[in-house]
Amino acid sequence: MVKAVVLGAAGGIGQPLALLLKANPLVTELGLFDIVNTPGVAADLSHISTPAKVEGYLPPDDGLKKALTGADVVVIPAGVPRKPGMTRDDLFKASIYFTNIYDGLFLPSSQINAGIIRDLATGIATTAPKAFVLVISNPVNSTVPIVAEIFKKHGVFDPKRQVIGDLSLSKEIVVPVVGGHSGVTIVPLLSQSSHPLPSGFSKESLDTLVNRIQFGGDEVVKAKDGAGSATLSMAYAGAEFAAKIIRAVKGEKGIVTPTYVSAEVDPSGSAALAKELGEEVAYFSTNVELGTEGVTKIIPLGKITEAEQALVKAALPELLKNISTGVSFVAPPK
Numbered sequence: 001m002v003k004a005v006v007l008g009a010a011g012g013i014g015q016p017l018a019l020l021l022k023a024n025p026l027v028t029e030l031g032l033f034d035i036v037n038t039p040g041v042a043a044d045l046s047h048i049s050t051p052a053k054v055e056g057y058l059p060p061d062d063g064l065k066k067a068l069t070g071a072d073v074v075v076i077p078a079g080v081p082r083k084p085g086m087t088r089d090d091l092f093k094a095s096i097y098f099t100n101i102y103d104g105l106f107l108p109s110s111q112i113n114a115g116i117i118r119d120l121a122t123g124i125a126t127t128a129p130k131a132f133v134l135v136i137s138n139p140v141n142s143t144v145p146i147v148a149e150i151f152k153k154h155g156v157f158d159p160k161r162q163v164i165g166d167l168s169l170s171k172e173i174v175v176p177v178v179g180g181h182s183g184v185t186i187v188p189l190l191s192q193s194s195h196p197l198p199s200g201f202s203k204e205s206l207d208t209l210v211n212r213i214q215f216g217g218d219e220v221v222k223a224k225d226g227a228g229s230a231t232l233s234m235a236y237a238g239a240e241f242a243a244k245i246i247r248a249v250k251g252e253k254g255i256v257t258p259t260y261v262s263a264e265v266d267p268s269g270s271a272a273l274a275k276e277l278g279e280e281v282a283y284f285s286t287n288v289e290l291g292t293e294g295v296t297k298i299i300p301l302g303k304i305t306e307a308e309q310a311l312v313k314a315a316l317p318e319l320l321k322n323i324s325t326g327v328s329f330v331a332p333p334k
């Protein structure tokens, strides 16, 4: 029996993600929460003949709590997406006011996605503290630390389960993507690709390819021309990631995937990683091994090229800044 819950289930990512989870035969219960339209999405999905029993919830009458009760896996695509010209970090301080539906207060304009994630994480920490939490809402480099800090505040933090940032990847061609999840913090390790680059691949072509991977999300934002960011590909990646967690929890061994996690998840693995990076980083994306308890092992970067080392070095200052923005949002520095 596996209950999966989507928070932000009526959105551009949330709806196709809910569809893909409904199609997963391992999911037996699907809870859908959003501030709008979840009863409709749930009614629609319930006409699909797969095992999962689907229920939609809205904020009134403790909807968040009801959605989360008994949750094994929670996926969060709630929040505001990017418009052309915006970076993921801009979403942390998007310049519109948002009514905090939980306590009726206006959040300062600087705290849109950060405030949404804080409130949803509080709901998970109090109702389903043992759930695996997969965070899609941007800026992931900062929202994952926010979830962790909220769980710490409630005394239920378990880095194996609760601080998993989602990163898109393809099934056929596997390229480990390490670092973080925005612009220069995205570091593709093409030298470790399952499909190595052809010999004679020029430095210029390599730079172009790396840049395309780092800023690929912007292509979608631009093509959608104001109508949002990547939703369908992200929903697919999120559903694949959730499926991997569910398979690992059910006992499948050897599942390895790049994931943005807390260094606390595996102190010896993160110490080896810190040695490679030349400094300690509280959150970092690298290959991790999944097990019945969630993330069991951090796998250091291994052999990488000089050019990749330079990319890692360039990623660190931005990543450290993003992490501290997330952490100090919950626990402001004294």
Ligand code: NAI
Pocket (backbone or CB within 6 Å): 007, 008, 009, 010, 011, 012, 013, 014, 033, 034, 035, 036, 077, 078, 079, 080, 081, 082, 091, 101, 113, 116, 119, 120, 135, 136, 137, 138, 139, 140, 166, 167, 168, 181, 228, 229, 230, 231, 234
């Ligand atoms: P969207 O605007 O289509 O959907 C967001 C949904 O969140 C809406 O249905 C909205 O009602 C809901 N929502 C807002 N506040 C909420 C709250 N307090 N509780 C529950 N639900 C709430 O946006 P879209 O395109 O689905 O993107 C969602 C998030 O995912 C954005 O932050 C976006 O930047 C991020 N994203 C992340 C990617 C990644 O690779 N990690 C890729 C693409 C987007």
